[in-house]
Amino acid sequence: LGKEIVYYDEVESTNSIAKELAGKYPEGTIVIAETQKKGRGRMGSDWLSLPGGIWFSVILKPSIPLEYVAKMTLVAGLAVTKAMRDLGVDARIKWPNDVLINGKKVCGILTEVDAEVEQVEHVILGIGINANVRLNEFREDIKENSTSIEAELGEPIDRISFIKDLLFQLEQEYIKFKTQQFSNVVSEWISLSDTIGKKVTVTTPTKITEGKAVGITDRGALLILTDNNVKEEIIAGRCRYIK
Ligand code: BTN
Missing domain, CATH: 3.30.930.10 (Bira Bifunctional Protein; Domain 2)
Incomplete structure (x- = not known):
C-alpha cells in the first residue's frame, strides 16, 4: 500500500x-x-x-x-x-x-x-x-x-x-x-477490543438494541446478549456504552 x-x-x-x-x-x-x-x-x-x-x-x-x-x-x-x-x-x-x-x-x-x-x-x-x-x-x-x-x-x-x-x-x-x-x-x-464485555446500546436506522457485547460473528457483526437472554447480531450501527 x-x-x-x-x-x-x-x-x-x-x-x-x-x-x-x-x-x-x-x-x-x-x-x-x-x-x-x-x-x-x-x-x-x-x-x-x-x-x-x-x-x-x-x-x-x-x-x-x-x-x-x-x-x-x-x-x-x-x-x-x-x-x-x-x-x-x-x-x-x-x-x-x-x-x-x-x-x-x-x-x-x-x-x-x-x-x-x-x-x-x-x-x-x-x-x-x-x-x-x-x-x-x-x-x-x-x-x-x-x-x-x-x-x-x-x-x-x-x-x-x-x-x-x-x-x-x-x-x-x-x-x-x-x-x-x-x-x-x-x-x-x-x-484489542474496548467493547467486548461491556453493556451497550446499539442504534441502527431501524432499531435500538441493548445488552452485553459478547462477540464478533464470522460476518463481522457485533453479537449482543440482550437482557431477555436473546443473542442479536448487528452488522452496523452507533454504539454507546451504558454506565
Ligand atoms: C467517524 O468516526 O465518524 C469516521 C471519521 C472518518 C474521518 C476520515 S478523515 C479522512 C477521510 N476523509 C473523510 O472525509 N473522512 C475520513
Whole structure:
C-alpha cells in the first residue's frame, strides 16, 4: 500500500477524492491531505480535521461481496490500533471502528464502497487520526470524549514514520484478510477490543438494541446478549456504552 500517493494541502474530503480516483488509480493508492474543509464522519456526521492530524483514504479493490465490507472495517481498525500501540499508547478498538486511548476517541474510520452493488469493486478506507492535535482546539461538543496521540503520549509524534508503520500494518492485515480465515482477524480484534464485555446500546436506522457485547460473528457483526437472554447480531450501527 502507498506505492502511489496523491497529496493535497487542502481538500473538502479525502474520501470524496479517493472515490473519484478509484477507477483510474491502482489498488493501494493513498489520498492524503494536510487539512480537510468538509471531512465526513460515519452516519452523515461531519469530521473535524484540526491541524497536526492525519487525514487520508486508501483505495482498495478486493472484489468482495457487499456483505464483506463490515469485515474490512474491522481489519482497518485493527491495523490502526496496532500501529498506535507500536508508539507505546494503550489503544483499543470500540466497535465498529473507533480507536480509543484511555477511553477517548483518537481515530475514526469511514469505509465507503463505490456503489450499493452486490459485488464491490472499490472500497475506500477513510482514516482520520488526531495525531499532533492540541486538546484545547477541539470543539466543545467533542472535547470531553476526544483525545490526540500527542496529548496521551506527552509529546508530538513523527507523522511520517507513523504513517509508514500504519500502512505496513494495514497491508499485513489486508493480506491476512484475503488469505486466512476471518476468525484469525476476529480473535486479534477481540483481544484489542474496548467493547467486548461491556453493556451497550446499539442504534441502527431501524432499531435500538441493548445488552452485553459478547462477540464478533464470522460476518463481522457485533453479537449482543440482550437482557431477555436473546443473542442479536448487528452488522452496523452507533454504539454507546451504558454506565
Ligand atoms: C467517524 O468516526 O465518524 C469516521 C471519521 C472518518 C474521518 C476520515 S478523515 C479522512 C477521510 N476523509 C473523510 O472525509 N473522512 C475520513
